[in-house]
Each structure stands twice: as structure tokens, then as C-alpha cells.
Amino acid sequence: MLFLDRRDVAALLPMDACIEAVAQAFASHARRELPAAPGVLGTLGRAGGFHVKTAAIGGVRGYYAAKVNANFPANPEQHGLPAIQGLIALFSLDDGRPLALLDSIQITILRTAAASAIAARHLARADARTLFVCGCGTQGRAHLVALSLVRPLSRVLAYDRDAAAARRFASEMRTACGVQIDTVADVAGGLPQCDMAVTCTPAREALVAAEDVRPGQFIAAVGADSEGKQELDPELLAKSRVVADIAAQAAHMGELQHAITAGLMSVADLHAELGEVVAGLKPGRTSEDEIFVFDSTGTALQDVAAAAIVFERAIAARRGHELSLAGDPA
Numbered sequence: 001m002l003f004l005d006r007r008d009v010a011a012l013l014p015m016d017a018c019i020e021a022v023a024q025a026f027a028s029h030a031r032r033e034l035p036a037a038p039g040v041l042g043t044l045g046r047a048g049g050f051h052v053k054t055a056a057i058g059g060v061r062g063y064y065a066a067k068v069n070a071n072f073p074a075n076p077e078q079h080g081l082p083a084i085q086g087l088i089a090l091f092s093l094d095d096g097r098p099l100a101l102l103d104s105i106q107i108t109i110l111r112t113a114a115a116s117a118i119a120a121r122h123l124a125r126a127d128a129r130t131l132f133v134c135g136c137g138t139q140g141r142a143h144l145v146a147l148s149l150v151r152p153l154s155r156v157l158a159y160d161r162d163a164a165a166a167r168r169f170a171s172e173m174r175t176a177c178g179v180q181i182d183t184v185a186d187v188a189g190g191l192p193q194c195d196m197a198v199t200c201t202p203a204r205e206a207l208v209a210a211e212d213v214r215p216g217q218f219i220a221a222v223g224a225d226s227e228g229k230q231e232l233d234p235e236l237l238a239k240s241r242v243v244a245d246i247a248a249q250a251a252h253m254g255e256l257q258h259a260i261t262a263g264l265m266s267v268a269d270l271h272a273e274l275g276e277v278v279a280g281l282k283p284g285r286t287s288e289d290e291i292f293v294f295d296s297t298g299t300a301l302q303d304v305a306a307a308a309i310v311f312e313r314a315i316a317a318r319r320g321h322e323l324s325l326a327g328d329p330a
Contacts, residue, residue: 001097001098001099001100001101001322001323001324001325002099002100002101002311002314002315002320002321002322002323003100003101003102003320003321003322003323004100004101004102004103004310004311004314004319004320004321005103005321006103006105006106008102008103008310008314008319008320009102009103009106009107009110009310010106011319012309012310012313012314012317012319013106013107013110013306013309013310013313015110015113015114015117015142015145015146015149016149017309018110018111018114018306018309019114019117019118019146019149019150021114021305021306021308021309022111022114022115022118022301022302022305022306023114023118023278024305025055025057025275025301025302025304025305026115026118026245026273026274026275026278026279026301027275027278027279028057028058028275029275029301030273030275030276030278030279030281031275031279031281033058034055034056034057034058034301035056035058035062035093036055036056037055038053038054038055038246038299038300038301039053039054039055039300040052040053040054040249040253040299040300041053042226042227042253044226045072047072047074048070048071048072048073048074048075049070049071049072049226050068050069050070050071051067051068051069051071051225051226051298052066052067052068053066053067053069053298053299053300053303054066054067054300055299055300055301055303055304056093056304057093057301057304057305057308058093061092061093061094061308061312062092062093062094063090063091063092063093063099063304063307063308063311064090064091064092064093064304065088065089065090065091065300065303065304065307065308066088066089066091066300067086067087067088067089067104067107067108067300067303068086068087068104069084069085069086069104069108070084070085070086071083071084071225071226072085073202082105083202084104084105084108085104085105086103086104086105086108087101087102087103087104088100088101088102088103088104088107088303088307089101090102090304090307090308090311098325099311100307100310100311100314100320101323102307102310102311104303107303107306107307107310108298108303109138109139109142110142110146110306111298111302111303111305111306112139112142112222112296112298112302113139113142113143113145113146113147114146114302114306115245115274115294115296115298115302116143116146116147116198116220116222116294116296117143117146117147117149117150118150118274118278119218119220119243119274119277119292119294119296120147120150120151120196120218120220120294121150121151122277122278122284122285123218123241123243123277123284123285123292123294124150124151124195124196124218124285124292125195125216125218125285125288127195128151128195128196128218129151129152129153129154129155129195130153130154130155130156130157130193130194130195130196131144131147131151131153131155131156131157131194131195131196131197131198132156132157132158132159132190132191132193132194132196132197132198133156133157133158133159133169133197133198133200134159134160134187134190134191134197134198134199134200134201134207134208134231135159135160135198135199135200135201135223136158136159136160136162136165136166136168136169136170137160137165137200139198139200139222140158140160140169140198140200141169141172141173143198143200143220143222144156144173144177145176145177147196147198148177148179151196153177153179154179154180155179155180155181155182155194156170156173156177156179156180156181156182157181157182157183157184157189157190157193157194158170158181158182158183158184158190159183159184159185159186159187159189159190161201163183163185166183167183169181169183170182170183187207187208187209187212188209188212191208191212191213191217192212192213192214194217195216195217195218196217196218196219196220197217197218197219197220198219198220198222199219199220199221199222199223199231199232200222200223201223201231202223202229203223203229203230203231204228204229204230205230206230206231206232206233206234206258207231207232208231208232208233208236209233209236210233210235210236210239213236213240213291214291215288215289215290215291216288216289216290216291217291217292218291218292218294219232219236219240219291219292219293219294220294220296221254221255221293221294221295221296222296224253224254224255224257224258224295224297225253225254225296225297225298226253227252227253227257229253230255230258231255232255232258232293234255234258234259234261234262234264234265235264236291236293237255237256237258237259237264237265237293237295238259238264238265239291240290240291240292240293241271241290241291241292241293242255242256242265242269242270242271242292242293242295243270243271243272243273243274243277243292243293243294243295244256244270244272244273244274244294244295244297245273245274245294245295245296245297245298245299245301245302246273246297246299246301247267247270247273248267249297249299250267250270250295250297251267253297254295254296254297255293255295256270256295271292274294275301
């Protein structure tokens with residue numbers, strides 16, 4: 001069994017490869033080609049929470065993955081630790097062998113942004129060139145990279161409640177991506193100016209008001225990935241076409257939970273799941289004026305697709321540390 005740390009994952013999983021692998025996994029799920037539906041369990045702690053997410057993918061080789069992630073938002077400030085930490089266990093779907101144990105931080109970062117890029121590829125206007133980033137941390141950076149691969153960006157506006165973080169983001173990513181990036185003082189000062197937006201914050205109340213969104217925009221809502229978290233006004237969802245990564249998850253832990261609680265929507269009101277759009281089973285954007293919201297809660301479909309690529313490339317490159325679970329019985 002291989003152990004692959006964050007440096008291994010970063011070296012073996014470029015964003016473009018992650019996007020294509022995740023897109024294929026979503027499409028296979030929509031076509032009911034996968035051996036089991038993705039699952040999720042959650043446990044709340046005093047200062048954070050834990051998610052256990054599982055899924056399997058088939059093909060020439062079949063893989064099963066279980067990811068255990070801890071999400072403690074105050075970690076960076078209070079303990080000097082990442083907000084999200086965890087592990088992915090990858091198994092053979094053919095004989096049950098544990099194949100690899102992978103650090104989950106880099107995979108979670110990449111696969112989350114990859115899903116938003118896939119959604120943008122199908123749901124953003126073809127002429128979309130401007131992006132609003134709300135939340136200038138790790139996910140904001142990853143999303144800028146991922147979205148630039150599916151739409152050629154000409155300008156980015158960035159907002160963070162920590163103005164210094166927004167300025168660092170603009171300085172660092174302006175150089176890294178070669179695109180003009182300016183900061184704004186609030187959401188209302190940036191969102192209406194852009195064709196696309198991503199919200200990736202730990203907010204527990206709406207940051208984006210319905211009146212700040214104009215016809216034709218695409219919004220990837222990433223922050224709401226557990227009960228109680230929220231970034232968007234439920235009225236915005238009600239007036240938009242909403243595409244979820246997994247419908248049941250979105251209703252339980254995504255932005256959709258708040259629209260349901262407010263009596264504005266039900267699961268039946270979703271436009272589609274992302275995989276249905278990718279597989280061509282349901283339409284993406286059909287007019288220039290449609291507002292699309294991608295309700296991203298994160299699914300192990302993304303994790304297993306990304307982990308499988310990392311594992312196969314690690315084998316080919318002879319990278320990683322060999323571990324053995326075998327031992328003499330007591």
C-alpha cells in the first residue's frame with residue numbers, strides 16, 4: 001500500500017487532469033454506471049466538524065474511496081493548522097485490497113474547484129470573461145485557476161471580510177495567473193460587475209443578496225457544505241436555475257437547505273444534478289439571461305476520481321512510500 005503526502009498529490013494531479021476525471025465521474029454517476037451511490041456522514045465537535053464521504057468508480061480498474069475530513073475554521077488563527085485536514089483511503093473494487101492512503105487536503109482543494117469549473121463550462125455564458133471571488137483563501141485561489149481553464153478571464157474582482165487577505169490574493173494571483181485582479185469593499189461592489197462568481201467562505205448567513213445578481217450570471221456556491229452554513233439569499237435560489245452536485249446532499253447541507261426551510265423550493269425544483277448536465281441527460285444554459293447557481297456540497301465521487309489518478313500516476317512514477325498492514329498475529 002502506498003502513502004502519498006500532499007507534495008505527492010500536488011506533483012501528480014494537475015488541475016486540468018482533475019477537471020476531466022471529476023467530470024467523467026459525475027457523468028458516470030448520472031448514467032447509473034457506478035456500483036454504488038456516494039454517501040456521507042457528519043459529526044459536529046465543539047470547534048468544528050467531521051465528514052466521512054464514500055464512493056466508488058468502475059472502469060478497467062474499479063476503486064472505492066473513503067475520505068475522513070476534519071473542518072475546524074479557527075485552526076489557522078488559533079493553532080497554526082489548516083482549517084481542513086484529513087485522509088483518503090483508496091481500495092481496489094475488484095478484490096478489496098487497500099491500495100493507498102492519501103493526504104486529503106490537496107485533493108479536496110483541487111476536486112472542489114474542478115467541480116465548479118465543470119459547472120461553469122456548461123452553465124456560464126460562452127462569452128463570460130469576468131469573475132468575482134468572495135473568500136480569498138485557498139479555495140479562492142484554486143477556483144481562480146480552475147475557472148481560468150474553462151473561460152479566458154480578462155478581469156477578476158476579489159472580496160474578503162479580511163481586506164488584507166483580499167490584497168494578498170490580488171497580488172499573488174495577479175502574478176500567478178496573469179490577469180488583472182482588483183479588490184472591492186463588499187459583495188455588492190463586485191458581484192454585479194462580473195459574469196461569474198464563486199463564494200467560498202465559512203459563512204453561516206447570506207452574503208449574497210438576490211438584488212445583487214443580474215441576468216445571465218453564473219454563481220458557484222461552495223461554502224455551504226454542512227447544516228447551518230449559508231452564503232446565498234434563499235430568494236436568489238428561488239429565482240435561479242439551481243444545479244446541485246448531489247441533490248440529496250444539497251437539500252440537507254447545501255444552499256438548497258435554506259430555500260427549503262424558507263418554503264421557497266423543494267428538491268423537485270432543482271434544474272438538474274451536475275452529472276446529468278455533463279452526460280447530456282438534461283440541458284445546461286439555453287438562454288443568455290438565465291441565472292445559474294451551482295450548489296456545491298462536495299462528494300466522494302470527486303475524491304475517488306482524483307485519488308485514482310494520483311494512485312495510478314504514483315505507480316507509474318514510482319512515487320510515494322510503501323506501507324504494509326501485514327503482520328504476525330498476536
